[in-house]
Amino acid sequence: AHAPLFLGVDPAAGGFACVINLSGAPILRVAEREQLDEVVDSLPANREAARARWRDYQAAGVKPQHRQIAHVEMDAP
Numbered sequence: 001a002h003a004p005l006f007l008g009v010d011p012a013a014g015g016f017a018c019v020i021n022l023s024g025a026p027i028l029r030v031a032e033r034e035q036l037d038e039v040v041d042s043l044p045a046n047r048e049a050a051r052a053r054w055r056d057y058q059a060a061g062v063k064p065q066h067r068q069i070a071h072v073e074m075d076a077p
Contacts, residue, residue, distance in 0.1 A: 026053050031060050 009023040017034040021027050024046065027036055036057070040050040054064050 024049060026056050030057050030062050033062075036062070 019027055019033055019036045021036060021038045027033065030036060038050060038053070040046055057064050
């Protein structure tokens with residue numbers, strides 16, 4: 001059975017149906033997941049790495065979907 005959600009930075013973590021990848025590294029056994037979300041900032045190197053992971057996920061049989069977050073409000077310290 002799958003745990004409902006994993007939020008973390010261990011790309012080798014297994015047994016989770018939904019993963020929010022904060023590591024910047026590819027998720028292993030990605031085809032076993034029901035949902036995988038990745039948060040990618042606007043730095044060119046990070047975006048290019050995310051594109052490479054996207055291609056890897058496609059090669060594993062996953063159909064990635066892009067969701068753009070246009071604006072995030074930051075609270076003042």
